[in-house]
Amino acid sequence: MSTYNFDYLDELEAEAIHILREVAGQFEKPALLFSGGKDSITLVRLAEKAFRPGKFPFPLVHIDTGHNFEETIIYRDKMVERIGEKLIIGSVQESIDQGKVVEQTGKNASRNALQTVTLLDTIAKYGFDACIGGARRDEEKARAKERIFSVRDEFGQWDPKRQRPELWNIYNGKIHKGENIRVFPISNWTELDVWNYIRREKIELPSIYFSHERDCITRNGQLMAASPFLNMDDEDVVERKQVRFRTVGDMSCTAAVESDAFLIDDIIAEISASKISERGARMDDKVSEAAMEDRKKGGYF
Amino acid sequence: MNILKFFTAGSVDDGKSTLIGRLLYDTDSILADQLEALQRSNRKNDDGTIDLAILTDGLRAEREQGITIDVAYKYFQTEKRKFIIADTPGHIQYTRNMVTGASTANLAIILIDARNGVVEQTIRHSYIVSLLGIKHVVVCINKMDMVDYSETVYNSIIEKYKILAQQLKLADVTYIPVSALKGDNVVQVSENMNWYEGESLLHFLEKVDTDHLDQSLLARMPVQWVVRPQTEELHDYRGYAGRVLSGTFNLNDKVTVLPSGASSVIEKIEFFDEALDAAHAGQSVIIHLKDDVDISRGDTIVNASALPQETKLIEADLCWMDTRALDTSMMYNIQHNSKITKCKISEILHRVDINTLDKHAADEFKLNDIGRVIVKTADALAFDLYDDNRANGSAILVDTRTNLTVGALMFRAAVE
């Protein structure tokens, strides 16, 4: 019997590929939710490993808040061209224009919460029965509770008290009409696992993940990128800082960290030594102890 | 570095979540902002210290009631190993969530409250551990601080448990006296129990061996997806994508495709842009065969010299996980790897009384009942016995009215 090296990254990778292929096999109209962040970029690589040389059995779907980092959009379009897969964009701006959601006002206004409506509309419009997402259980305590195949009702709601048993590596994808399943292939990966994987696979990332100079203001103890999307007033002082982003979302809710990490090795060293969690840089989680649980119940990613 | 997957089990309030919290806390795995959130929380211990259980009790309802409802997964690593922990609920009502957390683990930590000793849930969970064939068991006698760290109390509990372990044929059991609340013997060996000569829980978890290398000769790969690019240059490309459940496939191996029984030879094994000589248990690959055989999702490629069982009648252990009782007149879906077919539970052979572990004849099977049944499937399944090959010896039952997963099956025998 031959021996072989199968380390923890190989194991996590093989599990994720298995899950992606289950989605392909079990659903009529799946989609891969692509945010432009490192986790969904990792999902794209895993999908390539699952289905190449064939096409992906699903399109990529980007829920676009309109408040993006420019670098993310440039990256997204280049990547879509490279992989030659279909991209569908659900626009929060459109949802606002149609009067389906109302833009928040005030200093901490963000479009993050509005995304849910656009997401649910996009799912309904295309009739997606499964949406693959890059959420990980180590990110947040409500996510730590979620199944890999997570059922959402017709209103997109997650019911944490009534999750189906999920046994061995058998995933039950059966749903009623109108329901859909959110699938999280990298549930069992940690932030560090993702970075180690990106390094191993030599995956290119948007430049905002690496140290760069940027105009920032300090809000609620967090460094925010100064941008037209942030409601600023006279009290806000703009400072030039050497920063990078640890997680990438809407510009108005993603905080930067001061960093000199220019290379992926620097980032891995930085995260290994860090005493703050990744979502410590997300304003959207700071609202209350159950902020994520509540958003998930409402249909969020 | 490899991964150890383990879970905590035991009765309500035996301290499972606190133990996980303690493991994370004492290994410095809790980050500053998470710690800050803990300190802000209003669930505190009586002496004002932070309640470590809320690290895993992530749902609002759990924090309000001070109990665990569903599994929480936590991740940490030391210099020696990576760990994936499933913190499962002790309450009987949520047994199915406990089974969920247990089903993917290779080690079980069973907690016992030193004041109460072995109780019904200890037996139930230990029984489930034995059914699931989990190799390693650590029994932590917890809350030792509340019994004056008494060796006598500890010994009397483990004597009781040893009898249970023997009845359940749990082979590898380790006993550790701990206080999850105070941290004794969790990460550091305790000063309070000099009579205990073993190591700390963490130390044990770091070195327990988990034979990752699958020595099984039963090479099995259920086909999940057929890759057919249908482009001009890859016109004839036809690859079978799946994850090797067990054993090893080598180039030029003779294989059989089930259920058709067609035989062929492995021509090529691909993993993305690599060509491999072999595919081992755990790997997700694409296999090409020399002959043009008809294969689709739900079929299984197996080693031609070690065929699985193939019957429509299977004797199996069943854990029932739905509030609606089993209906022996109903058709359910059975999902076995990538294969789904209809089935009936044609006979209930016995149900197990959890308190005595006695087997009784039964015609009812309700939430959390466990026992032995005969499953009759519409299509034959290509399976192995659970004890020989866990990955190919298990299946779930799905209620086609509700789409809920209602049963866990472990195959014990083919019925001729």
Ligand SMILES: Nc1nc2c(ncn2[C@@H]2O[C@H](COP(=O)(O)OP(=O)(O)OP(=O)(O)O)[C@@H](O)[C@H]2O)c(=O)[nH]1
């Ligand atoms: N004195 C003492 N109390 C403990 C110890 N471990 C846990 N407790 C307390 O026991 C209570 C229950 O602890 P949990 O960790 O929530 O119990 P659990 O086993 O996770 O409970 P469920 O998940 O609901 O089944 C809490 O009040 C803990 O503080 C211990 O070692 N000593």
Ligand SMILES: [Mg+2]
């Ligand atoms: Mg608990």
